[in-house]
Amino acid sequence: MLATPHFHASNDPEFVRTPAVTYASILGAGAPGTEEFYRKKILIGDIARQLGNRTTPVIEIQYWYPEGSAPVEIADFYSVNPIPSLRYRVLAAVPDDTTAEDLNAARTRAASSSVRAIDNLELFTIPEHDVVQVMHHGPFAEEFGTLARLGTFAQTQGKHRNGPHHELHLDSFTRETPQDTLRTILRDPVT
Incomplete structure (x- = not known):
């Protein structure tokens, strides 16, 4: 199996091993594209910049459905359960040696109208793992076809x-x- 850089994917579906990555993250619930979703996306980007990330950090999002939802595979991820029931984690990569204190200080420095007292910011690590992935080009609404190919x-x-x-x-x-x-990398951990 091929190991791949974190921000790389082929235009054709592939089975690869991705590296471990440490993130600044925030949890959310509901459909992507809401005001709250974009607020959290902006907040994580601001915090990642404070922690020495690139000028425009790559924003990543993990999505899942709550316990008790109908099981889904890759191809039907967005078509079985109601989209507003999604749970998500907005992520931006930060240096591996970032501490909780660093994260709190970055939150303070990034303080803006995006920050709310209830925001539960945390460090989160995705370990090295096996995935299937593909590069999607174009509108998010057209991901269904790309996920079908990946599935x-x-x-x-x-x-x-x-x-x-x-x-x-x-x-x-x-x-x-x-x-x-x-350009959006669509990636799913697999067994």
């Missing part, structure tokens, strides 16, 4: 989704950003 590929490899669906948004975007040229 078919996983089945041919005898692999099943084993953990949250993971999206790496390589291009910065806002609610108003045209989505035609966006």
